[in-house]
Amino acid sequence: MTRLSLVGVSKIFGNSKVVDNVSVTVDPGKVHVLLGENGAGKSTVIKMMSGIYQPDEGHIEIDGEEVTIPNVDAARRLGIAVIHQELNMVGELSIMENLFLGNLPTKAGFVDRSTMRSKAIEALKMIGLDEDVSKPMKELGVARQQMVEIAKALMQNASILILDEPTAALTQNECQQLFSIIGQLKAKNVGMVFISHHLDEIPKVGDVVTVLRDGQYIDTVPASTPESELVKLMVGRNITNQYPRKAAERGRVLLKVDSLNRAGAIEDVSFEVHAGEVVGLAGLVGAGRTEVLRAIFGADSYDSGEVTVDGTRVAKNSIPQSIAAGVGLVPEDRHTQGLVLGASVADNLGMATMIPTAKFGFVNRSLQRNNEGETSRKLNIHMSDINQSVGSLSGGNQQKVVFGKWTMAHVKVLLLDEPTRGVDVGARVEIYELINEITAHGGAVLMASSDLPEVLGMSDRVLVMSGGRISGDMPVSEATQESVMSLAVSHMQDSDSVDSHSNSADIPPKGLTSDSLQNTYEDNREGVLQ
Secondary structure (H helix, E strand, O other): OOOEEEEEEEEEEOOEEEEEEEEEEEOOOOEEEEEOOOOOOHHHHHHHHOOOOOOOEEEEEEOOEEEOOOOHHHHHHOOEEEEOOOOOOOOOOEHHHHHOOOOOOEEOOEEOHHHHHHHHHHHHHHOOOOOOOOOEHHHOOHHHHHHHHHHHHHHOOOOEEEEEOOOOOOOHHHHHHHHHHHHHHHHOOOEEEEEOOOHHHHHHHOOEEEEEEOOEEEEEEEOOOOHHHHHHHHHOOOOOOOOOOOOOOOOOEEEEEEEEEEOOOEEEEEEEEEOOOEEEEEEOOOOOHHHHHHHHHOOOOOOEEEEEEOOEEEOOOOHHHHHHHOEEEEOOOHHHHHOOOOOEHHHHHOOOOOOOOOEOOEOOHHHHHHHHHHHHHHOOOOOOOOOOEHHHOOHHHHHHHHHHHHHHOOOOEEEEEOOOOOOOHHHHHHHHHHHHHHHHOOOEEEEEOOOHHHHHHHOOEEEEEEOOEEEEEEEHHHOOHHHHHHHHOOOHHHOOOOOOOOOOOOOOOOOOOOHHHHHHHHHHHHHHHO
């Protein structure tokens, strides 16, 4: 079976060596975890493995023989396939058609749909996926879409499978399904590269871990290595407090939500957030957290109710009014809702302040650039320069840019929807410090997160949502994972609402420790998703 090795590879972009003398070997039937902070070079390494980039120094070996991988097709012929975090699929096409994209079988000059169907059924059976192959891909959840991508790779006789952040948008139950498939592939001698920011997943799937830092090889260690040691290898220092919440003085009410209703989504939602306060918003699938944040920000309308910011009522369904009132939103999906990926870091940082700082209808470019430069330095955004495309930054640095847009605007109320999803442990701590800074200066933060330890670690107060309603409001000193989960499932039997903006909007907490409550969640989730 295929053995893939990168031997002393380096990659240079401009004057920057983003990967420097890195060696990695992927053995048959083993899972090799690549670990490192955002910007450590993981993505560049897997792009060299898969033919997207070619190394500027060093070389690649297959089964001990030096090879060149000039493009993705060449990688595929060598048995190398990648399952990207952003899935390569066409939602309107069927499962069968997606499996054969770019490789349609033909007969007498026509597409051989009979062969497509039989091979598609066989491919799904191979990974234990029971779906009608004529079903459109968009009707599948993210986990099943990923399973189809894996099936597609195996149809192409892939013996090396690269999984880039495969669990970032999966529920805990879906993660277990994926891990089961990985186990089956290991038994078939498929070698795998696995990238994840969830350190608790590493011993479940990994065999060995290679740690990168600032583009350089640090060490290769067993997957059983304690998390604290892995973190130290990643960031070069001990992180003793993963949730460094610094309590601020509680001031006046900055955000008041009164009897907010939207049919099928949220029902009679009322709460307040004070200056200096971080309020965590917890809940399960379909709880309505994302809908509440989007309604407050004006991205979605609502049927009745009122949103007040610092004593002034804000009109519904008006993002400009919300921004003018001092409200900012860090959305769940930074790529499609938080950034313009083709624009520069500078232009993305300045989006919320471009109009307010304009003079006589013209953008005040001098002031904007000064503020953008100061903000990028303050947030420690790793980039070649401020004119670099934001789409070329690592995920953690992209998230800092989204935060920076609102800190530049000096917002009073910052709404956070999954603020650290897909962000490594080092960048997470930096984002938490940004939250602390906002509240220290008298701002208010409302944070929806699927990471329950994050909610409990960074909140002063916790609101729990269930079935579109607020089912609990408690100071964090009284909140436990068990008490939050009990409230999270309290109205699930009455709810048939599902987040209308994302299949992954309310992913259940990975840190849940109570088996009985987890079972309750799984039972209720099936009913909610029907």
